[in-house]
Amino acid sequence: MLHYIFNYFITIQIITTNQYLFNNQLQNQKKQQIIQKNLLLANNLNTIDFVIKQMEDQNNNNNNNNNKNPNKKDIPKIGPKLQNNKQCNKKSQNSALMFLSTSKMEQEEILKEKKLEKAKKNLKIGFTSGQIICESQIDKENFMEDDKQEIAFYEEQQNIMEEDEDDSFDSEEGNQQIGQHFNSDKLRDRQWRYNQLYGDYEDLNLLNQEVDLSNCLKNHKIPSILRSKMVDWMIEVFGNYKQTSSDKTYFRAVGLLDLFFKKQTKKLVESDVHLFGIAAMFLATKQEDISHISLDDIVEKVGHNKFTEKKIREAEYEILRIVDMKIDFPTTHTYLNRYLYKIFSSETNQTILQLTHFSLYILKQCVHDDKLLDYKSHILAFSAIVVSLKVYFSNLKGDSISPYNDLIQQEVQIMEKMFELISQSEHQNAKECIQRVNNFVFSFNQRYPELRNLEKFHY
Structure with a gap:
């Protein structure tokens, strides 16, 4: 009898295992079919069109599954989870960094405020004869139970810090104990959330500080080619000061000149470009460089004594007055570095360095054309x-x-990551800009056959 029972259970186990393997095989086949379908689509369509369409479909599915906030506004974003800023802001009050930097008394006050906010949601309060009556029968111990573990954790962290001040952790055992606490999953998770929130707010601040440079030559009698020559000449000037100046200084100078043109209501003429271009470079090097280009060099080596010190200082003052002293706005170079960090983090392999270098080269080409400034800097x-x-x-x-299908799949994946960095409402605008930049880059030498400083100093 036992023999039959044993055989029965063995048979059931075999059938269950086979069914599991069969289901797993079906799932793998479906995944392969989806991958092949995506590869075929990406191969036939433009990769960018495919990625945008895929993200729109995914967003539509999410909206259908979650209709709690159908009228929610589309919040501009660069980093992930920016639309959850309000929720993250509440969570950030519990951040480990905040607790570790405050005193024990301040910690207790923060926790009390948190409990009071929680109580207001769960309690209905009425007033009778000057006494507060809680209509709901909520036990205080149940209310505080959620925070007990959290309080204990932070008290333990505070004790560690106090012991550290008394130099009681000089031993290997003490150092190991500190390492265990600060490598704990709880602390790492809270630090990650804090860093994520900080990164999202930094991205939002960059968007809020973005300046409009579109139609910067509209009110002036300055031909577009003259501005392009000035932008190209700036590459030569800063290229001769590579030990002290950087690409950041170059883009700051170009941005200052364009912002001055944009905000200046007085009509400027061709002869003004040279003077204000020099003044913009002088302002940029003082803003960005540790050891800036001296005024003597600006007058003699850069301006070839065409303008006096007084004239350059007057032009410098005029720029500062027109831009309202706001010269630290984010430039296209700021956004370029931000996006590259978001995608590649701090990786520094040869491929990423080449991509960074080439992206910078393309961006320098783009700022030659004032029509491309109609698009936002980011x-x-x-x-x-x-x-x-x-x-x-x-x-x-x-x-x-290289296997062709693998490359298509890699391209689709990285393009998806890229388009997650901007809001969905900007996808079509970005697509148009990408097309214009692509056409401009491959026709740059035909448009500006005489401008060779970028090729000379960038490589």
């Missing part, structure tokens, strides 16, 4: 990175060693 920087990625993958596809 969209222009975003487009420069996307074009550099497309060129990179296009070159790889020409290599017969």
Whole structure:
């Protein structure tokens, strides 16, 4: 009898295992079909169109599944989870960094405020003869139970800090104990949330500080080619001061000049470009460089004694007055670095360095054309990175060693990450900008055959 029972259970186990393997095989087949379908779509369509369409479909599915806030406004974002800022803001009050930097008394006050907010949601309060009556029968111990573990954790952290002040952790055992506490999952999770929130707010602040440079030459009698020559000449000037100046200084100078043109109501003429271009470079080097270009060099080596010190200082003052002293606004270079960090973090392998270098080269080409400034600075920087990625993958596809389908899949994945950095409402605008940047880059030498400073000093 036992033999039959044993055989029965063995048979059931075999059937269950086979069913599991069969289901797993079906799931793998479905995944492969989806991957193949996506590869075919991406191969037939433009990769960017495919990514935008895929993200729109995903967003529509999410909206259908979650109709709690159908009238929710589309909040501009660069970093992930920006639309959850309000929720993250409440969570940030419990951040480990906040607790570790405050005294024990302050910690207790913060926890009390948190409990009071929680109580207001759960309690209905009425007033009778000057006494507060709680209509709901909520036990205080149940109310505080959620925070007991949290309080104990932070008290333990505070004790560690106090012991550390008394130099009681000089031993290896003490150092190991500190390491265990600060490597705990709770603390790491809270630090990650804090860093994530800080990063999202930094991205939002960059968007809020963005300046409008569109139609900067509209009110002036300055031809577009003259501005392009000035922008190209700035590359030569800062290229001769590589030990002290950087690309950041160059983009600051270009941005200051364009913002001055944009905000200046007085009509400027061609002869003004040279003077205000020099003044913008002088302001930029003082703003960005540790050891800035001296005024003597600006007058003699940069301006070739065409303008006196007094004239340059007057032009410098005029720029500061027109831009209302706000010269620390984010430039296209700021957004370029931010996006590259978001995608590649702090990785520094050869491929990423090449992509960074090429993206910077494309962005320098773009600022030659004042028409491309009609797009927002962060969209222009975003487009420069996307074009550099497309060129990179296009070159790889020409290599017969690399599997074509794998490259398509990698390109789709990285493009998805890129388009997650901007709000969905900007996808179509970004697509147009990418197309214009792509066309401009490959026709740059035909448009500006005489401007060779970028090619000379960038490589």
